[in-house]
Amino acid sequence: MSNLLAPARVFVLFIVPVLFSLMAQAESDTLPKTEIEQAIRQQLDAAYELREWSHSLIKQVRKGPVSINQLALEVIVELKEPLYRRTGQQHDGKQLVRQTRPKGERIVLKGQAVVADTGGLGANQIQVVLSPGAENEAGLPLGSYPAGFVIVDNEAEAASLAPATPVNSQAKASKPALAGPVQQLLGMFGDQKAIWGEETWGAYKGSPVVLRALKQTGDHSLEGIIDYPNQGLSNPFVLMGPAGSLTLQIKPASPAGKGVPRTLYRVSLEDDQLVARRGPVIPLSRSKSELLRQTFERERAPWQFEGDKSDYAQLGNMLINVNTLERVSDGWGIQPLAQVTNLPGRFWPMQTNYQLTSAPFGAYRASDVHTEDPKRVSFNPLAGISAPTWVASDLSRYVSLKQGDVWAGTLDWQAGTASAPQNLTGIGVLNNLKPFAWCEQHVFFFNPQASDKPILRVNTQSGELKEMSESKALHHSAQGSPDGCFLFTSDGRMVHSAQGAKSNLYVADLRSLETFTLDASFDGRHYVGTQKQPALAQAIMVQSWVGRGLFWSSRQFGWFDLTNRKRISPHDFAGVVKDLPYSIRPLDMLPIPGDRHIEVSYTGFLQSTDAQKDKQIKKRYRLERVTGKAISLPLFGDVASRQGVVWVDENRYVYPIRKGGLNELGTWLYDIRSKKLTRLSHFYADEKIHAQNRAFASAAQAVWSTPLYHDASYLVLPDKNRILFSVMRGNLQELVSVSLDGKELARKPVPASGMTQSNAGFRLRRLHPYDISLPFVQRGAVQSARQ
Numbered sequence: 001m002s003n004l005l006a007p008a009r010v011f012v013l014f015i016v017p018v019l020f021s022l023m024a025q026a027e028s029d030t031l032p033k034t035e036i037e038q039a040i041r042q043q044l045d046a047a048y049e050l051r052e053w054s055h056s057l058i059k060q061v062r063k064g065p066v067s068i069n070q071l072a073l074e075v076i077v078e079l080k081e082p083l084y085r086r087t088g089q090q091h092d093g094k095q096l097v098r099q100t101r102p103k104g105e106r107i108v109l110k111g112q113a114v115v116a117d118t119g120g121l122g123a124n125q126i127q128v129v130l131s132p133g134a135e136n137e138a139g140l141p142l143g144s145y146p147a148g149f150v151i152v153d154n155e156a157e158a159a160s161l162a163p164a165t166p167v168n169s170q171a172k173a174s175k176p177a178l179a180g181p182v183q184q185l186l187g188m189f190g191d192q193k194a195i196w197g198e199e200t201w202g203a204y205k206g207s208p209v210v211l212r213a214l215k216q217t218g219d220h221s222l223e224g225i226i227d228y229p230n231q232g233l234s235n236p237f238v239l240m241g242p243a244g245s246l247t248l249q250i251k252p253a254s255p256a257g258k259g260v261p262r263t264l265y266r267v268s269l270e271d272d273q274l275v276a277r278r279g280p281v282i283p284l285s286r287s288k289s290e291l292l293r294q295t296f297e298r299e300r301a302p303w304q305f306e307g308d309k310s311d312y313a314q315l316g317n318m319l320i321n322v323n324t325l326e327r328v329s330d331g332w333g334i335q336p337l338a339q340v341t342n343l344p345g346r347f348w349p350m351q352t353n354y355q356l357t358s359a360p361f362g363a364y365r366a367s368d369v370h371t372e373d374p375k376r377v378s379f380n381p382l383a384g385i386s387a388p389t390w391v392a393s394d395l396s397r398y399v400s401l402k403q404g405d406v407w408a409g410t411l412d413w414q415a416g417t418a419s420a421p422q423n424l425t426g427i428g429v430l431n432n433l434k435p436f437a438w439c440e441q442h443v444f445f446f447n448p449q450a451s452d453k454p455i456l457r458v459n460t461q462s463g464e465l466k467e468m469s470e471s472k473a474l475h476h477s478a479q480g481s482p483d484g485c486f487l488f489t490s491d492g493r494m495v496h497s498a499q500g501a502k503s504n505l506y507v508a509d510l511r512s513l514e515t516f517t518l519d520a521s522f523d524g525r526h527y528v529g530t531q532k533q534p535a536l537a538q539a540i541m542v543q544s545w546v547g548r549g550l551f552w553s554s555r556q557f558g559w560f561d562l563t564n565r566k567r568i569s570p571h572d573f574a575g576v577v578k579d580l581p582y583s584i585r586p587l588d589m590l591p592i593p594g595d596r597h598i599e600v601s602y603t604g605f606l607q608s609t610d611a612q613k614d615k616q617i618k619k620r621y622r623l624e625r626v627t628g629k630a631i632s633l634p635l636f637g638d639v640a641s642r643q644g645v646v647w648v649d650e651n652r653y654v655y656p657i658r659k660g661g662l663n664e665l666g667t668w669l670y671d672i673r674s675k676k677l678t679r680l681s682h683f684y685a686d687e688k689i690h691a692q693n694r695a696f697a698s699a700a701q702a703v704w705s706t707p708l709y710h711d712a713s714y715l716v717l718p719d720k721n722r723i724l725f726s727v728m729r730g731n732l733q734e735l736v737s738v739s740l741d742g743k744e745l746a747r748k749p750v751p752a753s754g755m756t757q758s759n760a761g762f763r764l765r766r767l768h769p770y771d772i773s774l775p776f777v778q779r780g781a782v783q784s785a786r787q
Helices: 033-043 181-189 286-299 351-358 573-579 637-641
Strands: 012-013 048-063 066-078 085-092 094-101 106-115 123-129 151-152 194-198 209-217 221-228 232-241 246-250 263-270 273-278 313-314 318-321 327-329 337-340 347-349 363-365 389-394 397-402 405-412 434-439 442-446 455-459 464-467 487-491 504-509 514-519 542-545 551-552 560-561 566-568 584-590 599-605 615-624 629-633 651-658 666-671 676-681 690-694 709-712 715-717 721-730 731-737 745-751 763-766
Touching: 033 048, 033 066, 033 106, 033 123, 048 106, 066 123, 094 560, 194 286, 209 286, 363 434, 514 566, 514 615, 573 615, 573 629, 666 731, 676 731, 690 715
Parallel strands: 094 151, 690 763
Antiparallel strands: 012 123, 048 066, 066 106, 085 094, 106 123, 194 209, 209 221, 221 232, 232 246, 246 263, 263 273, 313 318, 313 763, 318 327, 337 347, 363 389, 389 397, 397 405, 434 442, 442 455, 455 464, 487 504, 504 514, 542 551, 551 560, 560 566, 584 599, 599 615, 615 629, 651 666, 666 676, 690 709, 715 721, 721 731, 731 745
């Protein structure tokens, strides 16, 4: 079957989840051209052979440390078969097509690529979109047309006509056709009451679909029900059309809110399958139907299991037992989930929490607020709302913008409904409001219609309005905390004089509406000869939030504690100053479980009377922000370049040594308290499987930690006193479980089942890392929101 370039088809290639750490230019040598070419090839029909491609920069946008580049693509392909175009004429009831391009000719396709480039030190995201081929331009491969078209020779249009057979059709000439497509389909499956297939396109690729309740309504028409078991949806459908030109029409369900949008598939019967030529491809094969049904029955509730959840982990879309490394399920799914304690059987998608770090801070977009149950059914009280809507971070209230006013309502997660919205403002002239923060009961909007006081604070309980002027701290384009209660800006990088330059962090506490400043300049104690150089002024960028008002700055390599209104800098640590008295330059940081410690690597030098003999040195420390204590850490193996170090707790970390003697290679553990170095195994992590360790120590901290996970080569299980990682032994990939006292507990081959292209990267993470509770609303009658 040919699909040319399926309309609206987008190929997205995820290398690993994005951890931005370096900006790269689109035209530099670091542009990931290999991945872009891979994505282009995925877009091309089998009739096209890629010959060459080129790009030009359309636009470049920098967001923090990452460079996002929009590229225009020109792709030259060679035809492996001719292209055809309809003439608009018919012969014996069949449409005529005419050859437009011969085999071997080269044509040019246009497209675009969006590249979030981190220069290879972090993760890249690459999205490539090629414009679909248009029939009225170059034409289409013959296999893209339904069976039954005829070819008109370019040189002699009046020549005898010969039936055209689709190039990719698998129909066997020796197999007699039944009277019509309906009889052919029914004959294909015999007495089966339901026909099982699977989607092979889009977000639900691999999910089952079922045709049932089949009823023949004519020689060329068939009615029935199409089920999507994983989504919990059902819709009526109609299959109709003459032989070779079938249309599968999905009708809206009743009530409409429980169905999928109306969809049309252009389908044809090929050998043992019903396949779609336009839209999502749903092959319905007799040979696979029973197998798909049995698989679904076995995996229909994969998120339910018996036992302690701490015994389980997700590997790709599999569930494994961390004690035995045995596979429990191969249909688990790849999304990290939290259990909802007061809604048994419901789960909360953890990625939703990332929305708390984008405007409006402290709020979710309505489209991101939902739960899922064991059958992967979305449970969204705000489904179907069309007005711009946001939900408070405690998931109890929502606000909408419509008819020139701010409206608000409550959510009842037990009933799965939203209360009818109430008009909070009643003015009718608040058009184009832009929310930028939600702190407790107040939502802060930017009102572009106002001149002197463009900040509008709305109380979601009383409807009280307060207009305010903007300032350096209280600004609609400021950075913000995940709870929405702190806003801040900084002076940025400034040209400094001989006396030095000072930059500030301007902070607004939205609970009290107080503002304050923190020193944001950086004193690296750099000397030229005996002359100390002035401090540097730098822009402040958040690298990670470790608490409600506490973040680590990637530029300063220090903490900014907004709750206690103080900054904790490297030169505040006496141990660091003692070791690096003349120069201190942070290189990198690594997270340590909890919010008290951080690992930082520095470089500096020890000054000599002879500048040529200045000694360059490098140091690693564990910094403790509350006591100001710095503990020096050793440099062993790959730790010198910080590759593969993973903290088990605040006192122990593991790391690999990949080069050295046989008595050196392996995985090692270092304990700060005893200063003891222990070789746990002669195997070391190969990073073929990416572990994801929690970035938080408690459930309360989890809500405000961003990111929620830190990528690593080892999965640490402190409660199990062990670590998990993968190794390659020749062509065999294995999972290894090693206890933290050096005893190897288990080693098993990684199951091939469940490791599919859809979850490339093979994430390994703990199951259900924390639980949440969702608010209920106690009221007599529940009204659904109608907007």
